Amino acid sequence: MTDTFQLAEFFQSQRPHLLAVAYRMLGSLAEADDAVQEAYLRLNRSDVAEVENLAGWLTTVTGRVCLDVLRARRNHGEEDLDGPAGVEAAEAAERDALADPELAAELSDSVGLALLVVMDTLSPAERLAFVLHDMFAVPFEDIAPIVGKSTAAVRQLASRSRRRVRGQGEETDADRTRQREVVTAFMAASRGGDFAGLLKLLDPDVVLRADPTAARLGAAVEVRGATDVAEQFSGRAQAAQLALVEGSAAMVWAVAGQPRVVFDFVVVAGRIAGIEMLADAGLLRELEVVLVGVGG
Template identity: 55%
Template sequence: MDHHDKELLGREPLDDKELLARRFEADRGHLRAVAYRMLGSLGEAEDAVQEAWFKLSRSDISAVENLSGWLTTVVGRVCLDMLRSRGSRREDPLEYYVPDPVVRVVGGTDPEHAAELTESVGLALLVVLETLSPAERLAFVLHDMFAVSFDEIAQIVDRTPAATRQLASRARRRVQDATPAAGPDAHRQREIADAFLAASRGGDFEGLLAVLDPDVVLRADGGRTLAAVSKIVRGAEAVIAQALMYAKFKQAALPVVVNGAPAYLSVVDGRPAVLMSFTIAGDRIVGLEILADPERLATLDLSEEDLARAAY
């Protein structure tokens, strides 16, 4: 049993249900972060964490020395099963999918769970993770992001540690090849996002060219309701030509932070209409993630007070 377990549980038995529940709650934020990186879905991440609780409550863990590690591998196994099931039934073209964003309002309080979920994981990285096989994603997330050993991961994917190491290595190369260079500080990133919004509202072609990387990629996801909106657009001039994509931002726009990156939420009749997030490298926008799916926008964790702060 690790020091944290001893400190929390004292001398009482580990199988005490109330004590177990408290111990699980202490790890919930960590487990949610693991599941979110594995699944890119807030709802599915919560389901995976809840399934881990069910497994904990039904298991004999008297011999478990590191409960946090045990729970991490349980969540990993649950997520692996969910990814495999999702792959067999998914109908939407994967390239159009924008993972669930974690949104907070600029100047608002930063909920603890939002910080846990989004630390070091932007939407652009989650998009890359979506391209990995379920086993590659598990190996990369658990080893590279949460320092789980290859011996432990091998038991989950039913492969040798050496084969599991290869899974992580392939995933790491894919991630590194697709990851943009580091961007400027948060203040400068917001300035660039503001400049893009001002130029798009004013129809300023040159202003847009000044902030867009020549190879910028726009990914739009309209979900089932607005499937015609879903597309990938590559290149600065092609992105600028998508005038209709930005039309709603000429109405009320709320500056927000999405997974640590600058973003804007258009608000129409008091409801979220389109969310646009920026990936910035150097001093240019290299990626635009646009979520226009009404079903998923309706689930954003924003209050009426937050939405009322949107300005023209």
């Protein structure tokens, strides 16, 4: 996709998604719009002829731009939010400044002020890891180069951020319990070949990704959509075990108690939005994996 018109057309199709990423990173609609525009400028300056996943490339570029903005804020001692009244007034003005007021209003409504306030306590790298992975199912290996850390270190950033975000109220234990219930139900549906049950547990836009080691073992690098992901798991997971990976419920295939493959789940609003199949031995050694028995 090298034609300028095609690139511009593709970018416009991705703009709502990129704006959603940037808004969750920055908490400001005006800044989010600026970040997305900068991503477009970088697209035009780059040779993307060999880029296989242009949508993913744009997401990571937008993430880099937002990370720079967050770091600049920290360096200048700026605050993301100035209180509810100030936020409401600023967002009203920002909606008018955006080309798509309806989209701006939708974004503002979709991310509560309380969440933005809590996320403001995260470091820029923590915020990036949490937003890209937990909200948009970007794999850790794609996030690692953005923040200049190892994949395992980025997992730790996301895990720490997740705990802090969920720790804002009394739902922390409930959230963990709900995730475990979803993963356990997913394992049971997978083993039983319950295709309809799998579909109910998967977000329509779920993404299943395999790391390079898992891909070399024959796994698909990426599968998108509930139907296709359900087909990958229906009738399988016979030897899988329920486990806690960095404190979150996951599915593990282990040999003699040693994890060989980890299926890491991103659960949003009671549905599975992302699954990462991890088989890299070095990464698995760095992860805190606690087997808790055979699920089902």
